[in-house]
Amino acid sequence: MINIEHLDKTYHLKNADVHAVDDVSLHIESGQIYGVIGYSGAGKSTLVRCLNFLEIPDSGSIEIEGFGKVSANQGSLDISQKKLRELRRSIGMIFQHFNLLDRSTVFDNVAYPLKYTGLSKKEIETRVDELLDLVDLADKKYVYPSQLSGGQKQRVAIARALSNNPKVLLSDEATSALDPDATESILKLLRDLNKRLGITIILITHEMSVIKSIANRVAVMENGKVVEEGDVYDIFANPKEEITKKFINSSSALSNITKLIENKTIIPTDSKLVKLTFTRDSVGSATISKISREYNVDVNIMLANVDVINADALGGIIASIEGAKENVQRAIDFLHESNVKVEVIHHA
Known part of the structure; x- marks a missing residue:
């Protein structure tokens, strides 16, 4: 379960202030696939980076099951650095451009987050083999990212994000750099992982077709605010906001x-x-x-x-x-x- 209450984040730029996240409150049930959709500049990527505290909110609170509520006040968090590191390890993240280490093999990319966890070499190898089998890349263990397709690179990134057994997986435009076949393959993988592992997935995208394919609920963002939120079927059947109608029309x-x-x-x-x-x-x-x-x-x-x-x-x-x-x-x-x-x- 994730509770977001009155979250705010403003960037103070040279020429103007940008209110990237504006009083956002959301409730996400454990095991859901939850979509957040918006056009470029809507604030969705800032929101997801606040969820794993890569960005520190100016104010508001985030509650993640098992860790309690973390509140922000003027850019400071009421949580110790040790507890914050534990919290971050419980949240995996995959990105649009994979963020793989080009000079490392698939094995080393997936093993990287496990290096400083106290696991032995044998335990790390066993864990990496499990993950590569999970994402159907067992035969690519010793190849380099340059030898992989876009869809295979994203599978490596997903395996790496799962290395610490996270409770939550954040996906920031993870399919937007892929061709349609690779996109469908990655979405199917995420659906399967959600069912097999019970992991909560928060999916950031600007494509309504992705939301339609995989999500249970969706929040629509515009100018830093959530303007519409609900069950995906209900949103498609009866959109209320003009921006939501525009998104739905784009996929119909x-x-x-x-x-x-x-x-x-x-x-x-x-x-x-x-x-x-x-x-x-x-x-x-x-x-x-x-x-x-x-x-x-x-x-x-x-x-x-x-x-x-x-x-x-x-x-x-x-x-x-x-x-x-x-x-x-x-x-x-x-x-x-x-x-x-x-x-x-x-x-x-």
């Missing part, structure tokens, strides 16, 4: 509707262009065919998309509904009654 084929609206010839006259969202309460019902039959309207589906988020389907359709005005409205009312979210996005 339905965003192409803007181009269709510009080409007005494809939208029938006397029709309404609507976006229909089918949640777990409405997906699977024959709603479209029902309104065509019962309300004497023509429904022309232009775009459709189905996501599977945390094992639940979330469907989206953009369609034109054409017919007599009163029939179109009755059809829309029926959709609302059937737990379908209806957004009228264009009148022909």
Whole structure:
């Protein structure tokens, strides 16, 4: 369990002050995969660096299960250096650009955090072998980072981050430098590690597709603040903030509707262009065919998309509904009654 309360961090630059983290409070359950999303400059990377105290917050507190609450006041922490070192060892971190030692083998990179822990050479070798097997790199033990693909380098970085059996794994844009296949491979690995080890993962990203693929809950950051937070499925089904809608649209084929609206010839006259969202309460019902039959309207589906988020389907359709005005409205009312979210996005 992680509790973040009223966390603040300001950078005092030559020309201006930057309020990177502004009164952020979050609760993260043990064993969750928790996403934090925001554009560049939103404060998400500063937040994650405050979580392992690579950055010292100006004020606020962070409570991590097993270590109690650590409070900050004017850039100082109410914790001893010894306790702080123990706390940092309980938090692993992986980065966008891997941060591997180029002149060291895969074995030495993973073994590096274990050098000063009091373990014997034999114990270190046994631990490294376990970790390399865990990330499916046992056959790369004695090769150098330059001989690895991007995805393999990130697997080494993950093994190194797990070397001290951390309770929490922080991932700061860990997939943004990878190609799509490597990204999917790393996300699958993180899912597997979460299930096998029960480790809490906090995932920092600017890609909503990553959140959709792996996270249980998500916080959306803008200008240092958390502007929206909740269950990933609920956020996708019913985003409230404009920035959240923008993120979701960026990962959906339905965003192409803007181009269709510009080409007005494809939208029938006397029709309404609507976006229909089918949640777990409405997906699977024959709603479209029902309104065509019962309300004497023509429904022309232009775009459709189905996501599977945390094992639940979330469907989206953009369609034109054409017919007599009163029939179109009755059809829309029926959709609302059937737990379908209806957004009228264009009148022909």
